Amino acid sequence: MWTIGDTTLDSRLLLGTARYPSPAVLRDAVIQSNTGIITVSLRRETAQAPIGGRFWDYLKDLNVRILPNTAGCRTAREAITTARLARDLFDTPWIKLEVIGDELTLQPDPFGLVEAAKELCHDGFTVFPYMTDDLVVAERLLHAGCDILMPWGAPIGSGRGLANPGALTALRQRFPEATMIVDAGIGRPSHACHAMELGYDAVLVNTAVATAGDPVAMAKAMADAVRAGRLGYEAGMMRSHDRAVASTPVVDRPFSGEARP
Secondary structure, eight states, X not given: OEEETTEEESOOEEEEOSSOSOHHHHHHHHHHHTOSEEEEEHHHXXXXXXXXHHHHHHHHTTOSEEEXXXXXOOSHHHHHHHHHHHHHHHTOXXXXXXXXXXXXXXXXXXXXXXXXXXHHHHTTOEEEEEEOSOHHHHHHHHHHTOSEEEEOSSSTTOOOOOSOHHHHHHHHXXXXXXXXXXXXXXXXXHHHHHHHHTTXXXXXXXXXXXXXXXXXXXXXXXXXXHXXXXXXXXXXXXXXXXXXXXXXXXXXOTTOSSOOO
């Protein structure tokens, strides 16, 4: 059990809803993942109203918390407007804030992100900002009013896993009170497990599940990996060493000393 915002959840896996082969597969993946939060883009809802409306009705039947996002926004003003529309449409103050600054890497724009986060927090939103693993940006977002941070593991859709685990570790250690969710770059269950072993509170996965050969099985695999990583972190994992360390005591060995005839 863990609490995020005003919600208590059983699962630390958040699931995206894009790129699934069918609504039925999406539904089964959500069920198998045991997720309590799914993300959805407002642009999908409004691009074609009749189709978007049906999709929204379908999502409501899943009985999970909806986290709308501002995917595709390139400026702070565009993201702020999209967030306010999402609040009206989905009837939630939660928003995953994305302000993209680079077309090639889809890297977040740190300046636009902080600007938008500050206004949205002031406006009563619970902001989930998608960011890089930058300590300074994290500090600015926390000062803007965010209690939750979503640093990337690697660029969106890359499947590379944690490209800079050292930076993610430093971020986790510097801001221990913040809720932190690794978002983007998770391509395998082992990547999700690694993020949780670093002490992160949750991971958000979309492409790795939606485009898998069997999305439903992959959703369960990701859920199991997240649980394993969190349990390992809470148990206290051993430190690595540069040399071998015997696991069997060498003092009072039965055959120590001189050889016996």
